[in-house]
Amino acid sequence: MPIKIPNNLPATNVLESENVFVMYDNRAYTQDIRPLKILLLNLMPTKIVTETQLLRLLGNTPLQVDIDFMYTATYEPTNTSPEHLIKFYETFNDVKSRRYDGMIITGAPVEQIPFEQVAYWDELCAIMEWSKTHVFSTLHICWGAQAGLYYHYGIPKYDLPQKMFGVFPHKRLCPKHDKLFRGFDDIFYVPHSRHTEIRRSDIEKVSQLCILSESSISGIGTVADMNNRRFFITGHSEYDPFTLKTEYDRDVAQGLPIQIPYNYYPNDDPSETPVVLWRGAANLLFSNWLNYYVYQETPFDLSKL
Template sequence: MPIKIPNNLPATNILEGENIFVMYENRAYSQDIRPLKILLLNLMPTKITTETQLLRLLGNSPLQVDVDFIYTATYSPTNTPQEHLIKFYETFDAVKSKKYDGMIITGAPVEQMPFEKVAYWDELCKIMEWSKTHVYSTFHICWGAQAGLYYHYGIPKHDLPQKMFGIFPHQKCVIEEEKLFRGLDDIFYVPHSRHTEIRREDIEKVPAVRILAQSAMAGVYAVADRKGRQIFITGHSEYDPLTLKAEYDRDVAQGLPIHVPCNYYPNDDPAQTPVVIWRSTANLLFSNWLNYYVYQETPFDLSRL
């Protein structure tokens, strides 16, 4: 089944070129099924890149997905054309009366700042509080996961001695079958790119959540509440093949302290083409979330949320 996105969104041509089934708005409106309503709060500066990465994964599903895009009104993005924001994005005030099957809160390049010092922190808190009553399942990514764990449960983030940067092996932590990781290998790989972490000992103090997966190298990876209404993912399964390369090349060019991303280039040689070993994990992760935590659980009538 297709993902429905606005007519003329820049991601459309890219996704169609990859044989992702995309349905334009005017065609979707003629069908009699109810698509899943997903809200994407895009906090990344390069919004077109991030929305394309996430739409690629949401579109690889047998479910029809209807996506709304929002950005924070209290901070004006500088790396996304204003005309793109005007055409495809809204602010929270424009959608706060609606209800959604699911929501994604992306990461943001503000992780080394205290949460309360982030320009849009108060607005983000309002959105996360609103999600408790207007969204069935919220999927937090990287800094978005750290922010969500801090806001909902008071779980802090901690600085790392050096950037967690590369592709790392992970394992599930729960003995019983966890639907979010159904179909994944016993060891699966995920990209990470961050300067901070959340720690197991802090999470274990909060009975309302549990750790679902972790990495011996990268630490805690997946945390969720007991019903899957709030899911927190510390890595970036959505990354494109060359995303880490772009970050590495940028930091090298700026003279910043950065090591070659782990398990990314063959023989750790940046002159070689990176090998993708996380794509199947990314597709299963998002399709499992859409199916088991959104589609299977959300009432057909969203007003009953």
């Protein structure tokens, strides 16, 4: 949230040069305030787990947020009870007449399937097209980021020789110009769990895109469009402390080829309790998105989107 200061305070220039968000008296007194309307398109099979992870982060700000949940009508989830979906979720047909301050498109365990062969691909394309006129800012996560970059900009994904799995150090590439990472350390950590990647060389061909963060190990971290209306995040900052452990134990039990998650267990020993390195950065990421790119930018009257 901003610091409200008197007009023409001498400290203003210093604070703004340090990327501290300040608001003058005259703007603060004329602000209209209402709850933010956020749409969560949950593509994960374990919907309740994903809901909890994201709501925990979205709720960790002083902003009031109203959440609508959506799933794809063209694919019937098998890991979430129909009762839960009926009670809490809507489909695209239910929400398409509404407008939203922000939307989150989650990842999905379909990354090794060509986009066009995903069961709900046509519906997802319709939702992403609709978002251009009905959503102010959209946050795409993991496979959702790959799908968004492919749909909006034609950027392909590539299979990896082995799963990108663990907690990887990232660095900001434009700290003086990127409010999404305001308050972050020079090096911050993000969990990844994916079999495919996007590549810098493809993103650099698209003038409308900017790479905001990157890891020397896991590659591209965050991409944004030049209008800061779409953000594409390749990792899972929302993950709980034991999410990677659950995935690792599941794959081991099924006899699948899986390496120990990178930089996760002390001494790479799965019998040890995992160390959480990403919680602070995760909370800042979602707070900054809500504050700087949703709350501060969306028109008070959503019909003016």
